[in-house]
Amino acid sequence: MRRSVQKKKKASDTFPCTIEELKKQLSSMLQDSPDLNFSTYTLGQKRIIVFYFTYQINKEQLHRSILDTLLASQDKTWDAKMIQNEVPLASSTLHDTLISVAKELIQGGVGIYVEEDEQPLTYYIPEQARRAVSRAENESLVLGPQIAFTESMVTNLNIIRWRLDTPELKTEKLIIGKEIPTEIRIVYLKNISNDDLVNTVRQRLEDLDVNDVMDSNVVAQLIEDRSTSIFPQLLTTELPDRFCNSIINGKVGIMVDKSPTVLITPATLFSFLESTEDIYFRWNIGTFLRIMRLVAMFLSILLTPAYVAALSFHVEVIPSSLLVSLGQSRANVPFPPVFEALLLELLIELLREAGARLPTKVGQTMGIVGGIVLGQAAVKAGFTSNILIIVVALSALASFTAPSYMMGGAIRVIRFPMIILSGLWGLLGIFLGLSFLIIHLLKVSSLGTPYLSPLYPFHFADLDNSIVRLPWSRSNRRPTVNETKKPVKFSQKEAKKKRDIDE
Known part of the structure; x- marks a missing residue:
């Protein structure tokens, strides 16, 4: 009997042990935490x-x-x-090592150990601070459901199960992160999603060799095909209805614990x-809005570079009636058009970034007042022209029409090299920039x-599911690209x- 106990203790390196030994080893492993x-x-x-x-568990349930x-x-x-067998809780786990016990405690578990027993027992009863379900902050809607995802995986899964009420909904659980393990869920419909796509997502997540995963946007950058591209390759959203609609169309979702946004692939x-x-x-309204956003994307990229190219190299393309007002507007501007455009674009970006970082009410006021005051002051001081302010404002508004904040940011950044190319070679520079952009895409x-x-x-x-939208009675096919x-x-x-009722 004594020999078997010694063998068991050697195998686990901890158990059986006395209570004093357990307290000493566990305290040392958890950095003598006062909690x-x-x-x-x-x-x-x-x-x-x-x-x-003390702060990790539900004390009432304990x-x-x-x-x-x-x-x-x-x-x-x-x-x-x-x-x-006696305690009426289903979330119990028997452990062989003290390391697994410590991990369970960190996540909100309660440990129980009978002195000189072979295995300790833990119950998972976390007391987590969770944000209540609220409206989406970054993807505001006029029509449709108003709820958004939260930082709690339990809450998010509950929302998804509530909206996709089908036994075919499958969620696969993965733990990613060597030092700070994070729960990740792969969500898809078993009877619809392509198995190769699901296997690709699963393999890329399982192959991640990272210490921690802080957010779903970090996961997107880790598993995307081309990490050097400025364009986002996985769609992020905080809207459950958009997520569920994508799952119904055969796409695969990725949910990350402690992140209020989820990923959709392929995008x-x-x-x-x-x-x-x-x-x-x-x-018909939905089709108009989609085409308008597509046109706005091109306007945002090309409008300011076209202004710079026309004034720098191609004055002959400007109508004579407009040329007079342009000359009067730029009469007191000492800078070349390319420098003037870059200066004003940078000013717009500074206002946008400052407005995003300040509290909501202060940020909105600062953006409006700052834009008006600085714009008028720049014109009166002779740093820029009235017409360029209009052009830059239209470009900024066009970039804000993109529903995805990540894509809007990419469009705004692309404008700067396009302006530089147009200032160097005019329309030829714009065509070179567009050619490089299309080849890259x-x-x-x-x-x-x-x-x-x-x-x-x-x-x-697939045009129905991307550029245009057909009536519901004709939109009966899922995107073929999802296979x-x-x-x-x-x-x-x-x-x-x-x-009719009489038929």
Whole structure:
């Protein structure tokens, strides 16, 4: 008997042990934390120790479910398996090493150890500070559901299960991070999503060799195809309805614990110009809004460079009636058009960044007042012209029409090299910049899906899910680029039937 105990102790390097040894080793492992609480009880002929972090657990559940059950039977000779059978909680785990016990405590567990027993027991009863479900801050909507994801994985999963009420919804749990483990969930519909896509997402997540994962945006940068590209390759959203609609269309979602945004893959360039409101509006209005955002993206990139190129190299393309007002506006400006444009664009970016970092009310006031005051002061001081202020303001407004903040940021950054190229070589520089941009977009992919799909490679059927929106009765197919198991949602013939009550 003594020999078997020695072998067991050697195998686990900790158990069996005395309560004093357990306290000493656990305290040393957890850096002698003052929040680590130990409570020792003598029940029957054995001593039992209960230990936990005071701020990590639900104390009401600890007293009601665990301590009341143990202290109600003073004469029993307890062991770990008996406690596991008697305590009315399902979240119990038996451990072989003290390291696994410490990890459970950090995440909100309560440890119970009977002196000289072979295994300690933990119960997972966390008391987590969770933000209540509220409206989306960065993706505001007029129509449709108003709730947004929170930092709690439990809350987010509850929202997804509530919206996708089907047994085909599958969530796979992964733990990523060597020093700070973080829970990640892969979400998809088993009967719709392509297995190769799911396997690719799973493999890329499992292959991550990182110490910690702070947010879903960090995960997106770690698993994307081309990390050097300025364009985002995984769609981030805080709207459950957009996430669920993407899952229904055969895409795969990635949820990261402690992050209020989720990832959707694969994503194309046109995915970042779509909004869930396009679905809730009538089809012709939704199509107009999508085309308007696409045109706004090109205007944001080309409007200011075209102004610089026209004034620097191609004055002949400017109508004579406009040329007079341009000359009068720039009469007192000492700088060349390229420097003038870069200065004003930088001013707009400074105002935008300052407004985003200040409190909401102060930021809005500072952005409006700062733009008016600085714009008027710059014109009167002769640093810029009135017409350029209009051009730069239109470019900034066009970039803000992108529903995705990440894509809007990429568009704003691209404007600066385009302005420099137009200042160096005029329209030739603009064409060189556009050519480089198109070649780059042709080479970008999102987990193997072409970034410019459905334009390249061209899929006429997928135009409905990207650039235009057809009436619901005709929008019966999922995007072919997703290669789903069920490409057809419903029968278009049956959807067009209109039956009256007397039929």
